[in-house]
Amino acid sequence: MVPEAVAAMADELARVGNPSSLHTAGRRARRVVEESREQLAAAVRARPSEVVLTSGGTESDNLAVIGTYRARRRADDRRRRVLVSSIEHHAVLDATEALAAHEGAEAVLLPVDRTGRLDVAALEAEIARDPASVALVSVMWANNEVGTLQPVDDVVRLAHAHGVPVHTDAVQAVGQVPVDFAASGVDLLTVTAHKLGGPVGVGALVAVRGAELEPLVHGGGQERGVRSGTLDAASARAFSERAEQSDGSLPGRADRVRALRDRLLAGVLEAVPEAELVGAPVDPALRLPGNLNVAFRGCEGDSLLYLLDAAGIECSTGSACQAGVPQPSHVLLAMGLDPVLARGALRLSLGHSTTDADVDAALAALPAAVERSRGASLATRAS
Structure with a gap:
C-alpha cells in the first residue's frame, strides 16, 4: 500500500459508524462511502451509481458471471451459453465451470493467438451460431500473466449487435493503462484495490444501471440490492x-515503469540470449507497461522462482500443481506454447515502487539462477 492509502485507512479505522445506520456516526460513515464511490467512479469514467463495492476482484468476477447468467437465464431459458476467453483469470473460468457443472450452462472457451490476444473471428462465429442462446461474454481487459491487451472494443461491438452483455476483468489494467468505462461500452467491469497500491480485500464491480444481475449474497440489500453486507468505509x-x-x-508513471521493463528485457536477452519473450511485443498499444513474461527452455519455473527468491527477487510463474505434479499455465498452453517451454516461463512484474536498483538486482541474479535450474532439470531427467 502507498503511504496515502495507509493513512486514509488508519484514520477511518479509528472512527465508528455503520454506513447503513441513521444516527450521526452512521451518516458520517455513509458520507465517506459515497464520496469514495464518486472518486472511484471518476477514476474509471463511470457514474457513481454504477459502482458496486465488493471484497475484491474474485467476488466482482463471480457476481458478474454468475449473477448475469442467472438473471438472463431466468428471463429466457434459452440463454445458457457463456463465452469467455481461454486465458481468463480463474475467478472467471472457475465461475463459468461452476455454472456448467451445476446450473446447466454451456461454457465456451474462445481461442487466442500466439501473443495471447483474443481471436475476434472466433467470437463472432460463436455469437452468430445462435445469438439467442448467449447469456454473457466475458473477456479481460489485459491478461494477468503475459500482459496482452485485449480488443475490448471489438468484443462490445459484436456482442451488443445481438443484445448480449459484456463483462471485462480490468483488475490488471486499471492504474496501468487508461480505462474508460463509459467509452468502452462494456456492461460490467471488475477492479480491485490492491493492484493499485490500495488495501487487500476491497474492490468493485462497475455495472451499468440496466445490468441484469442476481445477487450472490443475501441480507440487508446494500449496493443496489446485489451485494448485501455492512459496507467497509475504511477500505472504501x-x-x-x-x-x-x-x-x-x-x-508519467506508466512511461517510467515501461522504461524499466524494457531495460529489464534487454538485460535478460543479453544475459540469456536464448530466452524468449512470451506474449505481445513490448508496445504500449499491445501490452501492459509493468508486465514481462520470459521463458527459459530447459528450466522449471518453480526452481527458477525459488532460486531468485533466495537472491531477494520475488517473481511468479503461471504454473499450478495438480496431484503433486507441476502443470504449465493454462494461459501459455492456450497461446500455443509447447509444454516444455511453458514450464520455464517467469512473470516479472514492475510497479510504482520498482526502481533501477531493483532491475539491476534482478539482472545480476538471473544468469546464475537459470544455469542452476537447467543443471537441476538435466540431473532430474538423467536420473
Missing part, C-alpha cells in the same frame, strides 16, 4: 484515495 476510502491518485499520475 483507502481504495478511492489510491484510485484517484493513480489515475492522476498514470501517464
Whole structure:
C-alpha cells in the first residue's frame, strides 16, 4: 500500500459508524462511502451509481458471471451459453465451470493467438451460431500473466449487435493503462484495490444501471440490492484515495515503469540470449507497461522462482500443481506454447515502487539462477 492509502485507512479505522445506520456516526460513515464511490467512479469514467463495492476482484468476477447468467437465464431459458476467453483469470473460468457443472450452462472457451490476444473471428462465429442462446461474454481487459491487451472494443461491438452483455476483468489494467468505462461500452467491469497500491480485500464491480444481475449474497440489500453486507468505509476510502491518485499520475508513471521493463528485457536477452519473450511485443498499444513474461527452455519455473527468491527477487510463474505434479499455465498452453517451454516461463512484474536498483538486482541474479535450474532439470531427467 502507498503511504496515502495507509493513512486514509488508519484514520477511518479509528472512527465508528455503520454506513447503513441513521444516527450521526452512521451518516458520517455513509458520507465517506459515497464520496469514495464518486472518486472511484471518476477514476474509471463511470457514474457513481454504477459502482458496486465488493471484497475484491474474485467476488466482482463471480457476481458478474454468475449473477448475469442467472438473471438472463431466468428471463429466457434459452440463454445458457457463456463465452469467455481461454486465458481468463480463474475467478472467471472457475465461475463459468461452476455454472456448467451445476446450473446447466454451456461454457465456451474462445481461442487466442500466439501473443495471447483474443481471436475476434472466433467470437463472432460463436455469437452468430445462435445469438439467442448467449447469456454473457466475458473477456479481460489485459491478461494477468503475459500482459496482452485485449480488443475490448471489438468484443462490445459484436456482442451488443445481438443484445448480449459484456463483462471485462480490468483488475490488471486499471492504474496501468487508461480505462474508460463509459467509452468502452462494456456492461460490467471488475477492479480491485490492491493492484493499485490500495488495501487487500476491497474492490468493485462497475455495472451499468440496466445490468441484469442476481445477487450472490443475501441480507440487508446494500449496493443496489446485489451485494448485501455492512459496507467497509475504511477500505472504501483507502481504495478511492489510491484510485484517484493513480489515475492522476498514470501517464508519467506508466512511461517510467515501461522504461524499466524494457531495460529489464534487454538485460535478460543479453544475459540469456536464448530466452524468449512470451506474449505481445513490448508496445504500449499491445501490452501492459509493468508486465514481462520470459521463458527459459530447459528450466522449471518453480526452481527458477525459488532460486531468485533466495537472491531477494520475488517473481511468479503461471504454473499450478495438480496431484503433486507441476502443470504449465493454462494461459501459455492456450497461446500455443509447447509444454516444455511453458514450464520455464517467469512473470516479472514492475510497479510504482520498482526502481533501477531493483532491475539491476534482478539482472545480476538471473544468469546464475537459470544455469542452476537447467543443471537441476538435466540431473532430474538423467536420473
